[in-house]
Amino acid sequence: KLSPVFSRVSPAPLSASSSFLFCGLQSGETLASLKKESDSLKKKLEEERGKLNDIELHQVAEKVEMLGALSIKTKRLLKGHGNKVLCMDWCKDKRRLVSSSQDGKVIVWDAFTLNKEHGVTLPCTWVMACAYAPSGCAVACGGLDNKCSVFPLSLDKNENLSAKKKAVAMHTNYVSGCTFTNSDMQLLTSSGDGTCALWDVESGQLLQSFHGHTADVLSLDLAPSETGNTFVSGGSDKKANVWDMRSGQNIQSFESHESDINCVKYYPSGDAFASASDDSTCRFYDLRADREVAVYQKDSVIFGASTVDFSLSGRLLFAGYNDYTINVWDVLKGTRVSVLFGHENRVSRVRVSPDGTALCSASWDNTLRIWA
Missing domain, CATH: 1.20.5 (Single alpha-helices involved in coiled-coils or other helix-helix interfaces)
Known part of the structure; x- marks a missing residue:
């Protein structure tokens, strides 16, 4: 209907020169x-x-048992960056992680021993995005240079990684997020130019671009299935969009936040996702019901939420805030079950390790913390 x-309204951005747009207007x-x-x-x-909203998630979960007390503490403190840590990602081996910072450095860490295994200095500061390849043999990073580059990692600690750098993605504005698809051969990026894009790592060719946001795209996350053909993105236009990677089409869109969406993250089953926003709420959307089913907020939480991730079971939602805390929410009941204190500045990223046993947080206080 x-x-x-x-079909009559062109999605192209409006400008004084968009005369072609007015040719499509019909009389009146x-x-x-x-x-x-x-x-x-x-x-x-x-x-x-x-009309289809028959019941809220917390009502369905009334009979579910309450969670016991959580005892989550800082087990490791990773120091080495000289400025705000903006992003981090776990390796599939559950042991290594990569972090990127405003100091222009990308560091690969061993989370058990705290050793720095690799360090790369990039030509620009504000390295806003980094990601580990599924094989663990490469990392990708990007930021204010509008590029996303891939570095192969080798066993030789003294090797000059900068010399092996390969620029894969080129946007017309900063790169805000990047992730490999289910192989090392394709890279998905989001950008301040309002688009997301899928790239071939080997040739650097653009395979698919995704247009639908009307402002900066700030975050993206790939669906967790083996045949992950969808991903979700969130941006400054307060929208969270779900995309089909094969067709480039925007297949679902949600617009209930009142401010920028800083982070989006799929539920472990892939049937839902959460978002974190500057409006100091986190929200939970069910893709099958095509609607928001829960809001995680408290009157005492007045600072913006910058990042979210789920526990392995999906029962807990970890959310990092601009007031230096990490709030832990019960996904089903919508209540806050714990607050993690330790960082001395804004929490920019939280990520649960692939085996679910630890949580890593990156912060503007120049450090990363591993909680367990």
Whole structure:
């Protein structure tokens, strides 16, 4: 029913020079009237969605047992960066991790011994994104240089990794996030230019681009299935979009936050995802129900949420905030079960290790902490 209206509205950004857009307007139509029509259709969609909302998640979970007291403490403190740590990612071997910082460095750590196994200095500071390849043999990173580069890792600690750097992705604005797909051969990136893109690592060719956000894309996450063909992205336009990697189409969209979405993360089953926003809430969306099913908030939590991740079972949601804390939420009941203190500045990233036994947090206090 909706397609005839939307097919007349070009998704291209508006500018004074967009004269081609006005050729598509039919008589009696103006941009203002189309916007009004689109807003009323959105409202109707929300009403139709609302009719299907029979019960809230916390009501379904009333009979579920309460969680016992959590005892999560800092077990390791990783020091070595000279400025804000902006991103980190675990290796599939559950032992190594990579971190990137505003000091322009990317460091590969052994989380057991705290040894720094590799260090790379990039030509630009603010390395905002980093990711470990599934094989553990390479890392990717990107930031304010608008590029995403891949470094192969070798057993030779003295090898000059910078010489082997390969620029894979090129955006027209900063790179805010990157992740490998289920192989080392493809890289998915999100950018301040409002797009996400899929790249071939070997040739650096653009395989697919994803247009649908109207402002900076700040985060992305790949669906956790083996045949992961979908991913979710969140951005400054307050939208979380789900994409089909094969067609490049935006297949689902959620817009309930009141401010920028800083982070999106899939639920372990792949049927849902969580988002963290500057509006100081985290939200939980069920893809099958096509709606938001829970909001994690408290009156005492007034700072923006910058990052989220789930425990391995999916029962806990770890959320890092700008007030230097990590709040632990009960996903089903919507209550806060613990607060982790330790960082001395904004928490920029939390990631649960692949085996679920530890949590790593990166912070603007120049350190990373491993909690267990």
